[in-house]
Amino acid sequence: MYLTKDQEKMLSGEYGWAAAKALELIVRVGGAMGAEELVEVKHAHVSGVSYTNVGDHGLEFLSDFYAKGGRARVYTTINPGCVDYSGLSNIIDNDFAARQMLVDNILQSMGFKPVHTCIPHYHRPPLENEHLAWGESSAVIYANSVFGARTNREGGPVALSASITGYTYKAGLHIESNRVARVKVEVPAISRGVPPGALGLWIGDHIREIPYITGVKNLDVSGVKSLLASMAASGNHALAVLNGITPRNTYRVEIEDKVVVEDKALEEYLGDDISSGDRVLGYVGCPHLHPVELLKVVELLRKYGPPRKGKLMITVPREYAITFQSILYELRVRGVDVAVGTCPIVSRLKEKFDVVLTNSGKALFYMKKIHGVKARIVGVEEVVKCVCRGFKS
Amino acid sequence: MCVGGLRAKLRPVIPGVCKGELLIVDRYISFFGEVDPVTGCLKNTTDLCVGGKVLVFRGSRGSTVAPYILYALRKNSKAPTCMLVKEVEPMLVAGCVLGEIPLYVVLNYHEVVEACRNMCAEVEGDELRVHKCT
Numbered sequence: 461m462y463l464t465k466d467q468e469k470m471l472s473g474e475y476g477w478a479a480a481k482a483l484e485l486i487v488r489v490g491g492a493m494g495a496e497e498l499v500e501v502k503h504a505h506v507s508g509v510s511y512t513n514v515g516d517h518g519l520e521f522l523s524d525f526y527a528k529g530g531r532a533r534v535y536t537t538i539n540p541g542c543v544d545y546s547g548l549s550n551i552i553d554n555d556f557a558a559r560q561m562l563v564d565n566i567l568q569s570m571g572f573k574p575v576h577t578c579i580p581h582y583h584r585p586p587l588e589n590e591h592l593a594w595g596e597s598s599a600v601i602y603a604n605s606v607f608g609a610r611t612n613r614e615g616g617p618v619a620l621s622a623s624i625t626g627y628t629y630k631a632g633l634h635i636e637s638n639r640v641a642r643v644k645v646e647v648p649a650i651s652r653g654v655p656p657g658a659l660g661l662w663i664g665d666h667i668r669e670i671p672y673i674t675g676v677k678n679l680d681v682s683g684v685k686s687l688l689a690s691m692a693a694s695g696n697h698a699l700a701v702l703n704g705i706t707p708r709n710t711y712r713v714e715i716e717d718k719v720v721v722e723d724k725a726l727e728e729y730l731g732d733d734i735s736s737g738d739r740v741l742g743y744v745g746c747p748h749l750h751p752v753e754l755l756k757v758v759e760l761l762r763k764y765g766p767p768r769k770g771k772l773m774i775t776v777p778r779e780y781a782i783t784f785q786s787i788l789y790e791l792r793v794r795g796v797d798v799a800v801g802t803c804p805i806v807s808r809l810k811e812k813f814d815v816v817l818t819n820s821g822k823a824l825f826y827m828k829k830i831h832g833v834k835a836r837i838v839g840v841e842e843v844v845k846c847v848c849r850g851f852k853s
Numbered sequence: 854m855c856v857g858g859l860r861a862k863l864r865p866v867i868p869g870v871c872k873g874e875l876l877i878v879d880r881y882i883s884f885f886g887e888v889d890p891v892t893g894c895l896k897n898t899t900d901l902c903v904g905g906k907v908l909v910f911r912g913s914r915g916s917t918v919a920p921y922i923l924y925a926l927r928k929n930s931k932a933p934t935c936m937l938v939k940e941v942e943p944m945l946v947a948g949c950v951l952g953e954i955p956l957y958v959v960l961n962y963h964e965v966v967e968a969c970r971n972m973c974a975e976v977e978g979d980e981l982r983v984h985k986c987t
Binding site: 485488489492493507508510513514515517518521595596597600612613614615616617618619631632664668692693694695696698825826829830 | 866867881883885886887890896912913914915916917918919920921924925928929940941942943944946947948950951956
């Protein structure tokens with residue numbers, strides 16, 4: 461791999477142990493991926509922040525980099541932690557607060573912005589064709605597909621290394637000729653109201669190439685987020701070309717195959733049935749709610765609330781605790797459990813539920829595996845309506 | 854039947870020592886959520902444990918926390934000896950670098966999966982030699 465003189469100095473340790481180790485990781489991963497050079501990144505987003513996800517070994521890894529001089533060289537944001545930073549949620553278990561604080565202190569001291577969110581584009585929307593090094597699978601696919609930026613699915617440690625060095629390897633989606641959609645996916649079901657999260661899970665399971673998806677240009681922010689995050693959970697997609705949404709000069713289309721996704725194919729991806737007597741958790745906010753979605757939830761609560769037939773939880777970026785303080789207050793008054801800077805996928809829960817009702821395919825994918833609960837995907841309005849008025853009303 | 858003698862072509866991604874009993878899990882795996890980093894077993898199973906095995910699977914999917922899980926598997930002495938996959942993505946490569954796990958792409962993946970259950974294997978250069986376990 462070609463390295464500039466500056467990069468060679470970094471690799472040889474002239475900028476300290478942490479920068480050398482970080483660059484070594486990037487060079488080794490890049491070498492295995494066929495990269496011939498490195499590329500400067502404008503924004504790193506670090507995943508692997510929740511203590512319950514990374515554990516003590518992850519904490520040691522981070523601690524080592526910090527103690528030996530690892531500091532951010534580029535703008536860097538971080539993923540959610542395992543605790544509710546408002547301290548007001550009755551559902552998220554804050555038992556690991558002390559360990560999470562250790563992780564957070566390290567990351568903040570390294571110069572990372574403690575946004576604790578999986579939607580870093582809320583803080584800094586990337587530019588078209590801008591090179592990024594993002595972890596967090598749902599954010600990666602959103603950056604590539606909606607903003608036309610360029611990032612691979614960096615594992616947490618590579619995103620961390622990119623922050624410390626300012627570089628990542630130039631391979632995969634950093635190269636224009638790799639951003640080619642080869643499978644056309646037509647989805648008439650979406651216009652008939654099938655939740656996009658179910659479609660995303662189906663695509664993740666069945667399509668390996670970069671898809672060119674038609675029939676989704678009228679989806680709102682919530683629908684696009686849910687579709688993309690689900691694909692990145694059940695599959696390994698980092699880019700989907702969404703007709704009418706993905707910026708035109710950021711991809712090529714060379715269709716070799718076409719798939720029409722019928723309603724029936726999506727049925728099994730809607731999840732489990734709800735039985736009477738089930739303890740229901742309505743959940744919206746995976747990925748974290750965009751402000752537009754937050755306002756939509758408020759509207760729905762005014763229309764259907766308060767939640768009497770189950771609990772309703774939303775999860776939002778840490779910064780909303782200040783920026784949208786009055787809105788979060790209203791939601792709490794209306795009986796909503798608002799968790800800040802976290803989500804149930806990266807945390808433990810204090811309360812037991814039988815079923816999670818959510819708009820998110822990603823939440824369905826992980827909640828079943830991590831918390832062993834049943835899960836069902838419906839639209840955002842149905843989530844709120846069901847926990848407020850009952851499943852059959 | 855894969856009764857000794859089957860040879861599969863490999864593309865080394867992270868070369869290294871790769872020898873032992875095959876564990877074939879013919880699907881994509883999200884290491885976060887689907888593999889317990891303490892036991893090394895696939896969630897809700899007791900017989901599908903990756904520790905010390907030549908893990909054969911389609912590739913990784915899901916969360917970008919996976920490298921930390923592979924790192925934890927190594928620290929807990931539950932990492933696979935090596936991995937043989939159908940396809941690689943950057944996140945899996947990073948996890949294998951961090952967890953010091955050799956990684957190879959099997960060019961005739963399906964042939965190996967269909968014929969080589971309950972067998973042992975050894976990598977030599979860019980070739981996989983499958984044989985009965987002794």
